[in-house]
Amino acid sequence: MKILSLSILPLSVCLLTAQPVDDTLLKQVIIFGRHNVRAPVAPNSYLNEFSVQNFPDFGVANGILTPNGEKLETLLGGYYRQWLTQEGLLTGNDIADAKFVFFHANAIQRTVDTAQHLASGLLPGAQVNVQHLSPTTAIDPLFDPVDAGVAQRDTSTAIASVLGRMGAGPQVLGSAFSPEFSLVRAVLLGYPAGQTPAPPTPANVTDATDFTANPIIVGPGTMGDPISLGGLSTVNNAIDPFVMEYGDGLPTGWDHLNAEGVSQTSRIYNLLIDLEFRTPYLARVQSSNVASHIVRTLVQSATGNALSGTLGSPSTKLVTLIASDVNVCGLAGLFHLDWLLAGYPSNFCSPGGALVFQLRQSQSTGEFIVRASYIGQTLDQLRDQTPLTLDAPPAIAPVFIPACSGSNTTFDCPLGKFVEIASRLIDPHSADLVN
């Protein structure tokens, strides 16, 4: 059996098809990214209720992009610059190139600031205008279509669609993810993971993983949150800082967490996002508008004809949308896209990470294709602020688009087919045609 299995590798190599020469040219790219490293969303005064030691100070207010986050995003922009210049989409003349880019960010500081720093890495010699709505007055229909009134989410169906993924009840998540909750408890309460018996909760601390006191439920959501998950949301608040601490170069989990531990606690974060944003009903309501805009933008670029419901103009070469993990993961859920970057759990929307859609055209046939990938800095590239180059790129996962991608190594998907599957997946009642 051993010998048989060892023969797999050469077999796999020889059975892979000879890849045809890639004769495609990049015509447009859409980068749909998450903000980079930020301070925790919750204030330390809240977080410290869950831990025996105080959470670290990030030096900026809650939810604000950190100076390191800004630097990291500029590094990422520098990588995109090199790549897009190599691809011939950018010329290296930033002022000239800036006429063909469209930057749009959700109307909060961390996403706008991320977009600005991405732009300063991408086009360092130009001033790029990052379009965004007014933070105090407007809700962006691309990123929060429900609260913006473009999409309607039925609360009962939202709850049913999530409950119906875990039939025996949300509390069962406590046992299904018990290794992760045990690790989180150990880190928050400051004892070695795996210690038995686990020590009691100190008197002045709230055990975020105690689902008897604070059950995991599936309840109606609030603004920005499609559903409430009760105790799971609390745990999520308490672990949210860990990835950011690691990415920001801070001691992580009071030095109890290495990258692997951060990745393991992030599974809980992933679970929450999966339930709230990838559940098919919720992805359809919440991500149809951004999906529609992305698809129509690709079509607009391919045809050269101005369309409604698009981003930028027919001549825009680079479209950048910066929002949150919930948006990027939601869009992935709608299209059933999966990825894995080394060191992260599957489908993790990492700080600065982006779904990237390339519109390419075959020079021989004229055919347009869509090539999707997920690009993000690894945990260590974030922590070490590693300069990124074509030789030392961020982690890149080519992504297969179900029912569309072909079998080549970049999983190319003909534009016509992409439009067809998108129209099956998008809920037309949850999308607008506003540019």
Place this chain on the structure above:
Amino acid sequence: MKIPAQRLFALILTSVSTLPAQTVDDTVLKQVIIFGRHAVRTPVLPNQALDHFSALPFPDFSATGISVITPNGAKNETNLGAYFRLWLIQERLLSGNDTADSNFVYFRANNPPLITDTAKAFWSGMLPTAGAPKIDVISPGNDPLFSPVAAGVALLDSEKAVAAVNGRIGGNPQALASAYAPELALTRSILFHYSANSTPVPPTPAGKFDVTDFSTMPIVVAPGNSSAPVNLGGLNNVIYAIDPFVMEYADGLPDAEVGWGQLSAGGISQTFRLYNLALDLEYRTPYLARVQSSNLASHIARSLVQGATGNPTPGALASPTTKVIALIAANTNIAGLAGLFHLDWLLPGYQPDVSAPSGALVFELRQSMSSGEYIVRTSYVAQTMDQLRHQTALTLAAPPAIAPVFIPGCSMNNATFDCLLADFVQVTGQAIDPDSVDFVN
């Protein structure tokens, strides 16, 4: 920002109060399709092969032969059949007169002895006095319902299969090793019999093969063969090595023989994430689910339509008067069908979407007495790990674990996630690949 207890209560109360008032269930069960996995079995490799992977020899089960049902497995399957009997009598689909009822029952099993034996044990629980089980086994060889590719009904493009899986993991299968490092570390500690917390980890015992060492045998995504749609290289060995743990526990082997005394039910559940991963990649990946599960999905949908209309329908199972359709196959089949419809479930003690031994996806065809409308109600039903281990008798008062399942694009927001038959047919039509389906009854 801390949620005070009162607010939490209010939240729960709000959540209860905003759920729509559930209308009285005026539906009557007209037909049920029980699509189950085989019962507890012996490992799929002989101990002499498995023992290469472990410091101590794997335990013997009370049955001899590889991948055969154990006596306890058969008993558990009969217990489950007996539960369905009670439930279906309560629902008035069965009368309790087994011989008469057996005329309205259709059992079909994939051909290996394990699966036909499971079907027989299930029959013995459901229809205990109906005489010898009547199990439809398509012979010789591959049943197009369960192995449509091998049967020639569906065509699997190997290159696309490899791409579809690779394109879910960034084309970097070895990255799975770090993503699943905690599970692999636990697996190694069980197999080589040391404490899960040992640092540094002890070396591989002389003469043994470390299934978690992917430098010698990398995780790959390569073309598969007749039994697997893709080949996952080193991950396959991990699956072989952990596969016995669930069976050891469920078969009631002494504690000292469950992972050599080192695995609790929780630990088994954790190692099982690796098994789930392999099933997810090989059977739930959309392209693979579509090729491998369309024929089964088509037959299920057509059987429900046949049951509702009373008209014989091509590509349906049994006849319009059939009340119970029991299909017994493997976890690969259940994972595939669930993947095709994007169905998820979670039962106590298991990981999400686990196909437990004997566990089944259950599709109920029900008719509203007031409107005449037909609905499909879906659930996943399985014994818990402890019900299996203790061979717990199952009754309506002490049932197996039951997860109502929401069918995306179809289910409504009532507590049982009912889905109109017409919508189910439409969703099925969108999900299946018509070129991977036959119309054979």
